Amino acid sequence: MxxxxxxxxxxxxxxxxxxxxxxxxxxxxxxxxxxxxxxxxxxxxxxxxxxxxxxxxxxxxxxxxxxxxxPFTEAISFQIHCADEAEADYYYDALTRDGGHESACGWVKDRFGVSWQVTPPGAIELISDPDPGRASRATAAMMKMKKLDVAEMRRAADAG
CATH class of the missing domain: 3.30.720.100 (Signal recognition particle alu RNA binding heterodimer, srp9/1)
Structure with missing residues (x-):
């Protein structure tokens, strides 16, 4: 290497x-x-x-x-850009298993204390939507989540 x-x-x-x-x-x-x-x-x-x-x-x-x-802190994390919801579910579950735990907004901490952001497709686009109202509603929905639910974020964004 x-x-x-x-x-x-x-x-x-x-x-x-x-x-x-x-x-x-x-x-x-x-x-x-x-x-x-x-x-x-x-x-x-x-x-x-x-x-x-x-x-x-x-x-x-x-x-x-x-x-x-x-020790590790949340000040540093690794973002995993997932290809689809199944991949996001896989990483979220794998990294929280055996002593890892959920945090907020798609973040998890693995059993060694390293922080990861499990990012399903569409999440970043929703919170950075060029329409500030859509972005704000999607972000507000995301802030209430542990595991990101892009469908719910999209419903919130569209609710304006």
Whole structure:
């Protein structure tokens, strides 16, 4: 995994390898890269996983086992642009399973604490409609939702 572009580094507290395995099970277009281990130079225990490289949906990541100092927050999230409602349902369910949870407006937090925005087709178009009234009504409807319901957002937008 080399070349141009960006690699997102995710800081974990000892479970970077488990997180990479989890993401590769959720996102079908993915692959595992190199795994680097701590040496006797530290700071982690010699032989334990320091970093794990992985790629999902064309985005490169590195999971770093850095310790508990920097937990994930909602200040950073990854948006998943879904092709259809079935794909949105799949990601929403997969990422909230096994310790993940719903948030608001299509956001979920996975079991490792990473935030994701599951975006079904049409949602962004509705909240950014060139007609400010339609956009406002769609956004107001969205703000009441956990999982995005584009049909309901569309009904609200059209209700003006």
């Amino acid at each position: 080399s070349g141009n572009g960006f690699t997102t580094c995710l800081w974990f507290d000892g479970d970077a390898e488990a997180a990479a395995d989890y993401y590769l099970s959720v996102f079908k277009d993915g692959r595992l890269g190199r795994i680097g281990r701590y040496t006797d130079a530290g700071p982690g225990e010699a032989g334990s996983v320091m970093v794990v490289e992985f790629e999902i949906n064309g985005q490169r990541f590195i999971g770093l086992n850095g310790g508990p100092q920097f």
